[in-house]
Amino acid sequence: MFRNQYDTDVTTWSPAGRLFQVEYAMEAVKQGSAAIGLRSKTHVVLGCVNKANSELSSHQKKIFKVDDHIGVAIAGLTADGRVLSRYMRNECINYNFTYESPLPVGRLVVQLADKAQVCTQRSWKRPYGVGLLVAGLDESGAHLYYNCPSGNYFEYQAFAIGSRSQAAKTYLERRFENFTDSSRDDLVKDAITAIRETLQGETLKSSICTIAVVGVGEPFHILDQGTVQQIIDTFEIAAEQEGPAAEPDAATGQDTAVEQGAAADQGGSTDEGVAPMDI
Amino acid sequence: MNFMASKQPENSLLGPEADSQRTLYPYVTGTSVVALKYKDGILMAADMGGSYGSTLRYKSVERIKPIGKHSLLGASGEISDFQEILRYLDELILYDNMWDDGNSLGPKEVHNYLTRVMYNRRNKFNPLWNSLVLGGVKNGQKYLGTVSMIGVNFEDNHVATGFGNHLARPILRQEWHENLSYEDGVRLLEKCMRVLLYRDRSAINKLQIAKITEEGTTISQPYSLKTYWEFSAFANPAQGAVGTW
Numbered sequence: 001m002f003r004n005q006y007d008t009d010v011t012t013w014s015p016a017g018r019l020f021q022v023e024y025a026m027e028a029v030k031q032g033s034a035a036i037g038l039r040s041k042t043h044v045v046l047g048c049v050n051k052a053n054s055e056l057s058s059h060q061k062k063i064f065k066v067d068d069h070i071g072v073a074i075a076g077l078t079a080d081g082r083v084l085s086r087y088m089r090n091e092c093i094n095y096n097f098t099y100e101s102p103l104p105v106g107r108l109v110v111q112l113a114d115k116a117q118v119c120t121q122r123s124w125k126r127p128y129g130v131g132l133l134v135a136g137l138d139e140s141g142a143h144l145y146y147n148c149p150s151g152n153y154f155e156y157q158a159f160a161i162g163s164r165s166q167a168a169k170t171y172l173e174r175r176f177e178n179f180t181d182s183s184r185d186d187l188v189k190d191a192i193t194a195i196r197e198t199l200q201g202e203t204l205k206s207s208i209c210t211i212a213v214v215g216v217g218e219p220f221h222i223l224d225q226g227t228v229q230q231i232i233d234t235f236e237i238a239a240e241q242e243g244p245a246a247e248p249d250a251a252t253g254q255d256t257a258v259e260q261g262a263a264a265d266q267g268g269s270t271d272e273g274v275a276p277m278d279i
Numbered sequence: 280m281n282f283m284a285s286k287q288p289e290n291s292l293l294g295p296e297a298d299s300q301r302t303l304y305p306y307v308t309g310t311s312v313v314a315l316k317y318k319d320g321i322l323m324a325a326d327m328g329g330s331y332g333s334t335l336r337y338k339s340v341e342r343i344k345p346i347g348k349h350s351l352l353g354a355s356g357e358i359s360d361f362q363e364i365l366r367y368l369d370e371l372i373l374y375d376n377m378w379d380d381g382n383s384l385g386p387k388e389v390h391n392y393l394t395r396v397m398y399n400r401r402n403k404f405n406p407l408w409n410s411l412v413l414g415g416v417k418n419g420q421k422y423l424g425t426v427s428m429i430g431v432n433f434e435d436n437h438v439a440t441g442f443g444n445h446l447a448r449p450i451l452r453q454e455w456h457e458n459l460s461y462e463d464g465v466r467l468l469e470k471c472m473r474v475l476l477y478r479d480r481s482a483i484n485k486l487q488i489a490k491i492t493e494e495g496t497t498i499s500q501p502y503s504l505k506t507y508w509e510f511s512a513f514a515n516p517a518q519g520a521v522g523t524w
Contacts, residue, residue: 098395099388106380139418140381 011123021127022120025149028129032075034165034198035062037133038158038172038191039144040182043215044135046073047191049162049198050210063212067092068219069102070136071212075162076149077129084128088112105136109145109153117151131161135214142215160194167197184215188223192231204232305357305408307331309342310481311443312353312412313471315455316421316436317464320492321414323353324468326476327501328483335483343489345496347372350386350415351489352393355440356428357408364407367396386415386422390432398430410440416493439471442479447471461490473504 006012007020014020035048050059063073064085070092074081091111095103112132119125132147146161147153158176160168171194179187191211196204206229214220307329314323329337342361343353346368354361371392375384384392390413400406406428414423424434437451450471459467468488476482484506489498517523 098392099384100391101385101388104380104382106382107378110378110380138382 009123010120010125010127019120022150025127025129026131029076029131029149029161030163030165032077032130032162033062034160034162034168034195035073035075035131035133036158036160036165036168036172036191036194036198037073037135037144037146037156038176038179038187038194039135039142039156040184040187041180042142043182043184043187043213043218044137044142044144045184045187045191046071046133046135046212047195048073048075048210049195050208059208063210063222064089065212065220065222066108066134066136067096067102069138069214070105070108070134071214071220072135073133073212075131075133075165080128081130081132084112084115084130084132087115088134102138104138105134105143105145106138106140108136109134109147112147113151113153116147116149119149120151133159133161135212135220137214137216158194160198162198164198164200167200168194171197184213184218188213189231189235192228193235204236205229206232301405302357302360302408305360307336307358308408308481309340309355309358309361310479311439311441311447311475312342312355312410313439313443313447313451313468313475314353314412314414314423314437315451315459315464315468316414316423317459317461319461320416320421320490321351321423322461322464322468322488322490323351323412323414324472324486324488325353325355326472326483326486328481328485329358330481333480335481338483338485339501341487341498343487343498345489345491345498346389346413346415347375348383348495349417349491350389350413351491351496352389353412353414353440353489354409355443356410360407360409364393364396364409364411368393383417385417385420386413386424387417389413389415390422390424390426390434394426394430394432397426397428397432401429412438412440415491419493442475442482443471446474446478450474469504473506476504476506 006014010019010021033049033051037044037046046063048062050062052059060078062078063071065071066085066088072085072088088108091108092103116128119127127149129149134145134147136143144156144159145153146156146159157179158172160172175190188211195209206225210222211228212220212222309329310326312323312325314321323343325342327338327340328335329340340358343351344365346352372384393411393413397407408428410428411426422434423436423438424432425438425440426432437455439447454467465488472486476484484503485501487499487501489496
């Protein structure tokens with residue numbers, strides 16, 4: 001996208017029927033560090049890459065607990081994300097106070113989308129520069145939604161946003177059909193693997209990624225670093241022996257989870273319908 | 280003297296143009312509502328009387344109404360305030376349905392909403408002069424609760440309002456048990472309503488029993504209870520206590 005005469009205001013249409021300011025806001029999401037989400041019938045897992053500015057500083061918080069049954073991972077302008085998380089927390093608390101019942105995720109997501117839409121139709125505002133992956137549980141099961149700066153929202157089985165998210169998306173596309181019936185632990189492993197895809201060769205350590213889970217009987221919480229590192233260790237060992245994740249391999253015999261991962265890899269790599277994208 | 284002047288501070292404490300806009304006393308009132316949980320859901324009974332003070336003025340007042348898909352609301356107290364509450368709930372359910380997303384407000388949510396409404400009105404010194412019974416079933420879960428005009432709310436296996444608390448609850452405490460059949464539940468409610476009919480001056484012999492289960496709501500057609508007035512104590516009531524009536 002290049003600068004043009006229709007991109008100054010969010011309230012100016014281009015002749016092609018585009019709102020460039022909104023599209024630029026979505027670019028901001030693509031520049032942020034990656035966040036991924038995936039869900040089964042009973043659990044939703046969120047993961048994100050946390051890059052600290054320097055070794056001296058702490059990393060930015062990109063996953064927020066909104067309520068016991070809802071959490072959100074953001075990519076893009078984290079300040080905007082923080083503000084929206086506060087809005088979401090407020091909505092959940094108010095609903096709970098009046099009805100003594102958790103706010104259904106679907107409704108929260110619509111309220112969020114409507115809030116974002118307002119910023120696309122006021123000359124004195126700008127769109128929020130953050131994409132949100134909303135993970136939540138309600139009466140109808142586990143849900144994962146993606147909220148755009150444009151005010152659109154979509155429901156997903158699995159999704160990734162932010163920089164180098166395409167690699168994670170490719171991995172998720174190969175696997176998503178299995179996710180519905182996945183166990184909680186397998187879902188977490190898939191999430192960590194998807195994050196590893198976005199790192200493109202860099203070593204995966206628990207200090208640069210954050211994982212959060214919400215599920216039936218399990219309120220939303222962020223996994224602590226120790227637990228995450230343990231899971232990473234289990235397949236880093238296997239990964240060294242079997243090479244890049246896409247190769248089929250004889251089971252190393254160490255870990256049943258690794259065997260499952262290898263079996264799934266075999267399934268994935270023989271699937272000729274989906275080709276990995278190069279972008 | 281300063282009698283007139285002393286009125287001023289009292290009014291201003293209670294708000295602008297105070298007295299003309301606060302509910303001070305009820306006018307047309309309904310009497311007890313009694314409800315209990317049974318095997319498949321909730322049973323609720325109320326008579327159809329609307330009293331104007333001591334006059335039994337209206338005799339076809341429906342004091343139990345269905346709310347949404349999952350709840351029943353019974354009310355005693357000021358009938359016009361009950362109608363106002365029905366309007367609030369109608370709007371609430373309407374907005375809930377407009378989301379069109381498969382979620383729906385269950386009895387627990389409606390009960391808590393009503394608690395908030397009643398309590399907030401009480402805090403403004405302008406109460407809705409009702410005692411409400413809210414019962415329902417959602418996803419197999421039975422729910423039965425009550426809210427008073429001052430916002431006191433709680434849930435129980437059987438609840439009642441007004442005189443029902445004094446005359447019906449003791450019977451229910453003795454005879455209610457988990458998993459009552461429909462027939463037993465109705466029989467128990469009728470027993471309570473009969474006692475109320477004998478002993479509550481504002482009760483009339485025309486009642487409706489409402490049932491709510493997972494499948495839906497049914498409110499019976501109005502009917503009467505058989506009564507027996509030939510108890511010997513009724514024949515000569517003053518026998519044991521001269522001067523009584």
